[in-house]
Amino acid sequence: MAKENRSIINILDLSVEELDHLMDLADRIEKNKEEYWERCKHKKLATLFFEPSTRTRLSFEAAMLELGGSVLGFAGASSSSAAKGESVADTIETVSNYADIITMRHPKEGAPVVAANHTSVPFINAGDGGHFHPTQTLADLLTIRRCRGELSGLTIGLCGDLKFGRTVHSLIDAMLRYPNNRYILISPEELQLPEYEIEKLKEEGAEFIQTTDLEGSIPELDILYMTRVQKERFFNEEDYLRLKDIYILTKEKLENAKKDMAILHPLPRVNEISVAIDQDERAKYFYQTLCGKQMRMALILYLLGLDQ
Amino acid sequence: MAKENRSIINILDLSVEELDHLMDLADRIEKNKEEYWERCKHKKLATLFFEPSTRTRLSFEAAMLELGGSVLGFAGASSSSAAKGESVADTIETVSNYADIITMRHPKEGAPVVAANHTSVPFINAGDGGHFHPTQTLADLLTIRRCRGELSGLTIGLCGDLKFGRTVHSLIDAMLRYPNNRYILISPEELQLPEYEIEKLKEEGAEFIQTTDLEGSIPELDILYMTRVQKERFFNEEDYLRLKDIYILTKEKLENAKKDMAILHPLPRVNEISVAIDQDERAKYFYQTLCGKQMRMALILYLLGLDQ
Amino acid sequence: MAKENRSIINILDLSVEELDHLMDLADRIEKNKEEYWERCKHKKLATLFFEPSTRTRLSFEAAMLELGGSVLGFAGASSSSAAKGESVADTIETVSNYADIITMRHPKEGAPVVAANHTSVPFINAGDGGHFHPTQTLADLLTIRRCRGELSGLTIGLCGDLKFGRTVHSLIDAMLRYPNNRYILISPEELQLPEYEIEKLKEEGAEFIQTTDLEGSIPELDILYMTRVQKERFFNEEDYLRLKDIYILTKEKLENAKKDMAILHPLPRVNEISVAIDQDERAKYFYQTLCGKQMRMALILYLLGLDQ
Numbered sequence: 001m002a003k004e005n006r007s008i009i010n011i012l013d014l015s016v017e018e019l020d021h022l023m024d025l026a027d028r029i030e031k032n033k034e035e036y037w038e039r040c041k042h043k044k045l046a047t048l049f050f051e052p053s054t055r056t057r058l059s060f061e062a063a064m065l066e067l068g069g070s071v072l073g074f075a076g077a078s079s080s081s082a083a084k085g086e087s088v089a090d091t092i093e094t095v096s097n098y099a100d101i102i103t104m105r106h107p108k109e110g111a112p113v114v115a116a117n118h119t120s121v122p123f124i125n126a127g128d129g130g131h132f133h134p135t136q137t138l139a140d141l142l143t144i145r146r147c148r149g150e151l152s153g154l155t156i157g158l159c160g161d162l163k164f165g166r167t168v169h170s171l172i173d174a175m176l177r178y179p180n181n182r183y184i185l186i187s188p189e190e191l192q193l194p195e196y197e198i199e200k201l202k203e204e205g206a207e208f209i210q211t212t213d214l215e216g217s218i219p220e221l222d223i224l225y226m227t228r229v230q231k232e233r234f235f236n237e238e239d240y241l242r243l244k245d246i247y248i249l250t251k252e253k254l255e256n257a258k259k260d261m262a263i264l265h266p267l268p269r270v271n272e273i274s275v276a277i278d279q280d281e282r283a284k285y286f287y288q289t290l291c292g293k294q295m296r297m298a299l300i301l302y303l304l305g306l307d308q
Numbered sequence: 309m310a311k312e313n314r315s316i317i318n319i320l321d322l323s324v325e326e327l328d329h330l331m332d333l334a335d336r337i338e339k340n341k342e343e344y345w346e347r348c349k350h351k352k353l354a355t356l357f358f359e360p361s362t363r364t365r366l367s368f369e370a371a372m373l374e375l376g377g378s379v380l381g382f383a384g385a386s387s388s389s390a391a392k393g394e395s396v397a398d399t400i401e402t403v404s405n406y407a408d409i410i411t412m413r414h415p416k417e418g419a420p421v422v423a424a425n426h427t428s429v430p431f432i433n434a435g436d437g438g439h440f441h442p443t444q445t446l447a448d449l450l451t452i453r454r455c456r457g458e459l460s461g462l463t464i465g466l467c468g469d470l471k472f473g474r475t476v477h478s479l480i481d482a483m484l485r486y487p488n489n490r491y492i493l494i495s496p497e498e499l500q501l502p503e504y505e506i507e508k509l510k511e512e513g514a515e516f517i518q519t520t521d522l523e524g525s526i527p528e529l530d531i532l533y534m535t536r537v538q539k540e541r542f543f544n545e546e547d548y549l550r551l552k553d554i555y556i557l558t559k560e561k562l563e564n565a566k567k568d569m570a571i572l573h574p575l576p577r578v579n580e581i582s583v584a585i586d587q588d589e590r591a592k593y594f595y596q597t598l599c600g601k602q603m604r605m606a607l608i609l610y611l612l613g614l615d616q
Numbered sequence: 617m618a619k620e621n622r623s624i625i626n627i628l629d630l631s632v633e634e635l636d637h638l639m640d641l642a643d644r645i646e647k648n649k650e651e652y653w654e655r656c657k658h659k660k661l662a663t664l665f666f667e668p669s670t671r672t673r674l675s676f677e678a679a680m681l682e683l684g685g686s687v688l689g690f691a692g693a694s695s696s697s698a699a700k701g702e703s704v705a706d707t708i709e710t711v712s713n714y715a716d717i718i719t720m721r722h723p724k725e726g727a728p729v730v731a732a733n734h735t736s737v738p739f740i741n742a743g744d745g746g747h748f749h750p751t752q753t754l755a756d757l758l759t760i761r762r763c764r765g766e767l768s769g770l771t772i773g774l775c776g777d778l779k780f781g782r783t784v785h786s787l788i789d790a791m792l793r794y795p796n797n798r799y800i801l802i803s804p805e806e807l808q809l810p811e812y813e814i815e816k817l818k819e820e821g822a823e824f825i826q827t828t829d830l831e832g833s834i835p836e837l838d839i840l841y842m843t844r845v846q847k848e849r850f851f852n853e854e855d856y857l858r859l860k861d862i863y864i865l866t867k868e869k870l871e872n873a874k875k876d877m878a879i880l881h882p883l884p885r886v887n888e889i890s891v892a893i894d895q896d897e898r899a900k901y902f903y904q905t906l907c908g909k910q911m912r913m914a915l916i917l918y919l920l921g922l923d924q
Binding site: 350352354378380381382383393394397398399401402403405406407 | 653671674675677681682884886891894902905906909
Binding site: 042044046070072073074075085086089090091093094095096097098099 | 345362374577
């Protein structure tokens with residue numbers, strides 16, 4: 001039974017035991033869908049998206065509906081009272097009277113902390129600017145565990161924008177809690193992993209390599225985590241155009257990969273992974289969205305104390 | 309049993325007996341949630357919001373969902389056929405085929421009257437421009453009755469924009485139907501209660517005072533109803549800036565207030581009430597949103613003839 | 617039982633036997649609502665509207681809710697990941713993991729074909745640009761069958777924008793599969809039925825007349841299908857203003873119409889039909905929206921294999 005009004009802002013808000021419990025729960029849900037069909041009956045999830053995100057919002061909504069609960073909320077700031085100058089704190093105080101659990105995406109880093117201080121129901125951060133997005137990391141962990149059977153002893157390639165990509169940072173933070181993983185950090189020099197994340201790898205004594213070479217790194221990988229090089233992260237168009245196409249995964253680059261390597265991507269993809277790869281058995285990025293839905297189901301159940 | 313196709317446009321569309329019945333029903337719902345969990349099963353509420361309003365829309369949706377019904381609709385004019393030039397009348401004729409009860413917010417005063425003429429299911433006005441917003445007044449009434457035990461013999465302070473604030477006018481209209489209430493009308497001279505509302509007070513022989521002094525008025529109040537000074541009501545920025553901060557409720561101003569005074573606000577708040585007051589037991593504006601949800605539940609049940 | 621992952625892009629994707637089955641099913645639903653109240657329990661419909669459309673979206677949502685299912689989705693491109701450059705293919709791959717059946721409106725012709733190639737659940741085109749909109753035609757067919765008892769041997773007037781009006785083309789395509797119907801094509805010369813649709817009429821040996829005269833054609837009609845002359849179809853304002861008002865249906869023009877003629881319109885209407893006609897028994901355009909909801913219910917049941 002989770003403690004009341006638990007807020008999940010960062011993946012580190014969950015202990016390793018809790019992560020394992022949530023993954024076990026997701027596996028049970030996968031195998032016994034019907035057992036959970038009415039579990040959240042009469043419960044309501046509020047999805048407060050101050051910034052649009054189809055995938056994350058629909059995933060939360062699908063999760064709650066598959067548990068027999070219902071959903072209310074908004075899909076963009078223009079549909080909300082924020083336009084009238086209302087604070088996040090006041091919105092959360094109010095919505096606490098309308099819903100049994102709240103998830104929020106907000107463009108401002110720190111907004112979830114404010115929300116957590118004002119909610120009287122469990123709260124889940126669904127992404128705050130370039131900061132945290134814990135349920136994406138939950139999706140990543142379950143996908144890796146299901147594809148490889150475990151979360152330790154793996155060689156993990158992280159490729160693309162390692163500087164601004166919040167999903168990469170969170171995934172490293174989470175994987176560092178499992179033993180004996182190696183990290184291959186593949187990016188242009190301009191988009192290398194920030195120093196504070198490098199420090200964490202060192203502190204934990206994790207083996208890691210920084211490289212600009214995607215193709216040469218592939219053969220040793222168990223997991224290849226691709227990310228989008230986002231236009232909005234660049235100061236000028238020229239740098240963006242020069243860099244965006246370098247780390248594109250193609251069929252050719254996959255030739256020397258392990259047969260059971262798993263390719264992940266937080267999506268949306270623009271062109272970082274050639275669509276020709278979608279049919280490859282190693283492509284797990286759409287399966288990852290299924291894992292994401294099931295982890296959100298597990299998290300909702302856990303935070304509502306309905307997991308037993 | 310409500311008559312078929314009843315439309316609630318203005319708080320005065322409900323008799324005093326009906327108001328009392330709705331408040332009694334809200335109290336029963338509060339105490340026996342489970343009795344009402346399936347009451348609106350197979351019923352659909354349409355929420356047609358031609359103008360965004362998080363609070364009101366989510367409150368209606370939460371209300372219907374807590375009754376076991378479901379919800380469909382839109383959250384802003386850009387998502388609707390209005391953009392293609394469709395009339396409110398045609399939208400309502402159509403949606404009457406999709407839902408069992410309709411609620412609508414529209415920026416144009418008078419739109420709900422058109423809607424009421426074309427609906428073939430019960431209809432609730434969820435706000436029309438600066439005109440009527442009856443379910444806000446239902447929320448206010450229940451909050452006052454629950455905080456003070458009754459709706460008569462009270463000294464009610466109404467503070468802020470009394471000229472354009474539709475919630476203030478509706479609340480006065482409703483409270484005038486209960487005996488022996490005194491009204492302290494606190495506002496800058498530019499935003500005093502309009503003459504036609506003053507006339508109503510006089511006609512009913514109600515005791516009232518017009519003043520510009522918030523702090524001096526507080527000690528005698530049972531209820532303090534604060535309102536937002538809306539920027540969009542002013543012709544120039546200068547007047548807005550000069551006036552908006554005068555009627556801000558602070559901890560200091562509360563010092564001589566009664567211990568059981570209730571502070572209400574229709575929300576959203578910008579800065580009319582210092583956040584330091586949120587923890588004060590007299591702050592009832594978030595509780596008011598809970599009362600609003602329960603009154604909407606009561607009203608939906610009543611209009612659908614499912615209140616027995 | 618429909619085959620798995622059936623996609624309906626065009627009305628011609630359904631055989632005559634299937635059309636008849638769907639209409640029979642809609643009639644059964646009309647008579648035995650309660651039998652279908654829980655039929656889609658635990659099923660989810662995704663409504664992906666990359667372009668707003670109140671009527672169609674709400675009709676699909678109402679349909680799914682009346683079958684006991686639930687709904688998730690978005691109401692405009694700005695609320696979707698399309699803004700981040702995601703392809704329709706990737707959106708559909710993902711949403712296939714969230715929903716049991718998908719309906720999509722997209723401004724680009726051809727987008728539904730891409731979607732059909734990537735969905736792993738049944739898919740329904742809810743309109744693609746000026747191209748296809750099969751569920752509107754299903755609504756039209758049921759309305760005609762219910763109003764006239766059959767779909768053959770009828771004289772059908774089609775009036776307004778016959779050049780760009782996709783609903784007119786689809787309705788002709790569908791009606792040509794039923795014998796002995798006559799077509800009176802009423803439009804300004806600039807907006808006549810395109811040659812490829814004329815060819816179809818000739819190939820099937822259907823009797824048809826092209827005319828600019830609405831009033832003179834009315835007396836012989838069993839069905840009058842009015843359409844909107846859309847501003848966005850014209851290259852200049854002047855042409856639009858000259859043509860838009862010519863084919864307006866008024867009480868006077870109806871004087872010599874048959875007593876049991878049925879007037880249809882795909883809606884939204886701007887002013888093509890005088891509101892004075894709404895009270896006339898022959899006005900069936902709002903009833904048509906009810907038929908549309910019931911046909912969508914039938915189609916959802918059929919595609920999910922839940923029609924038996």
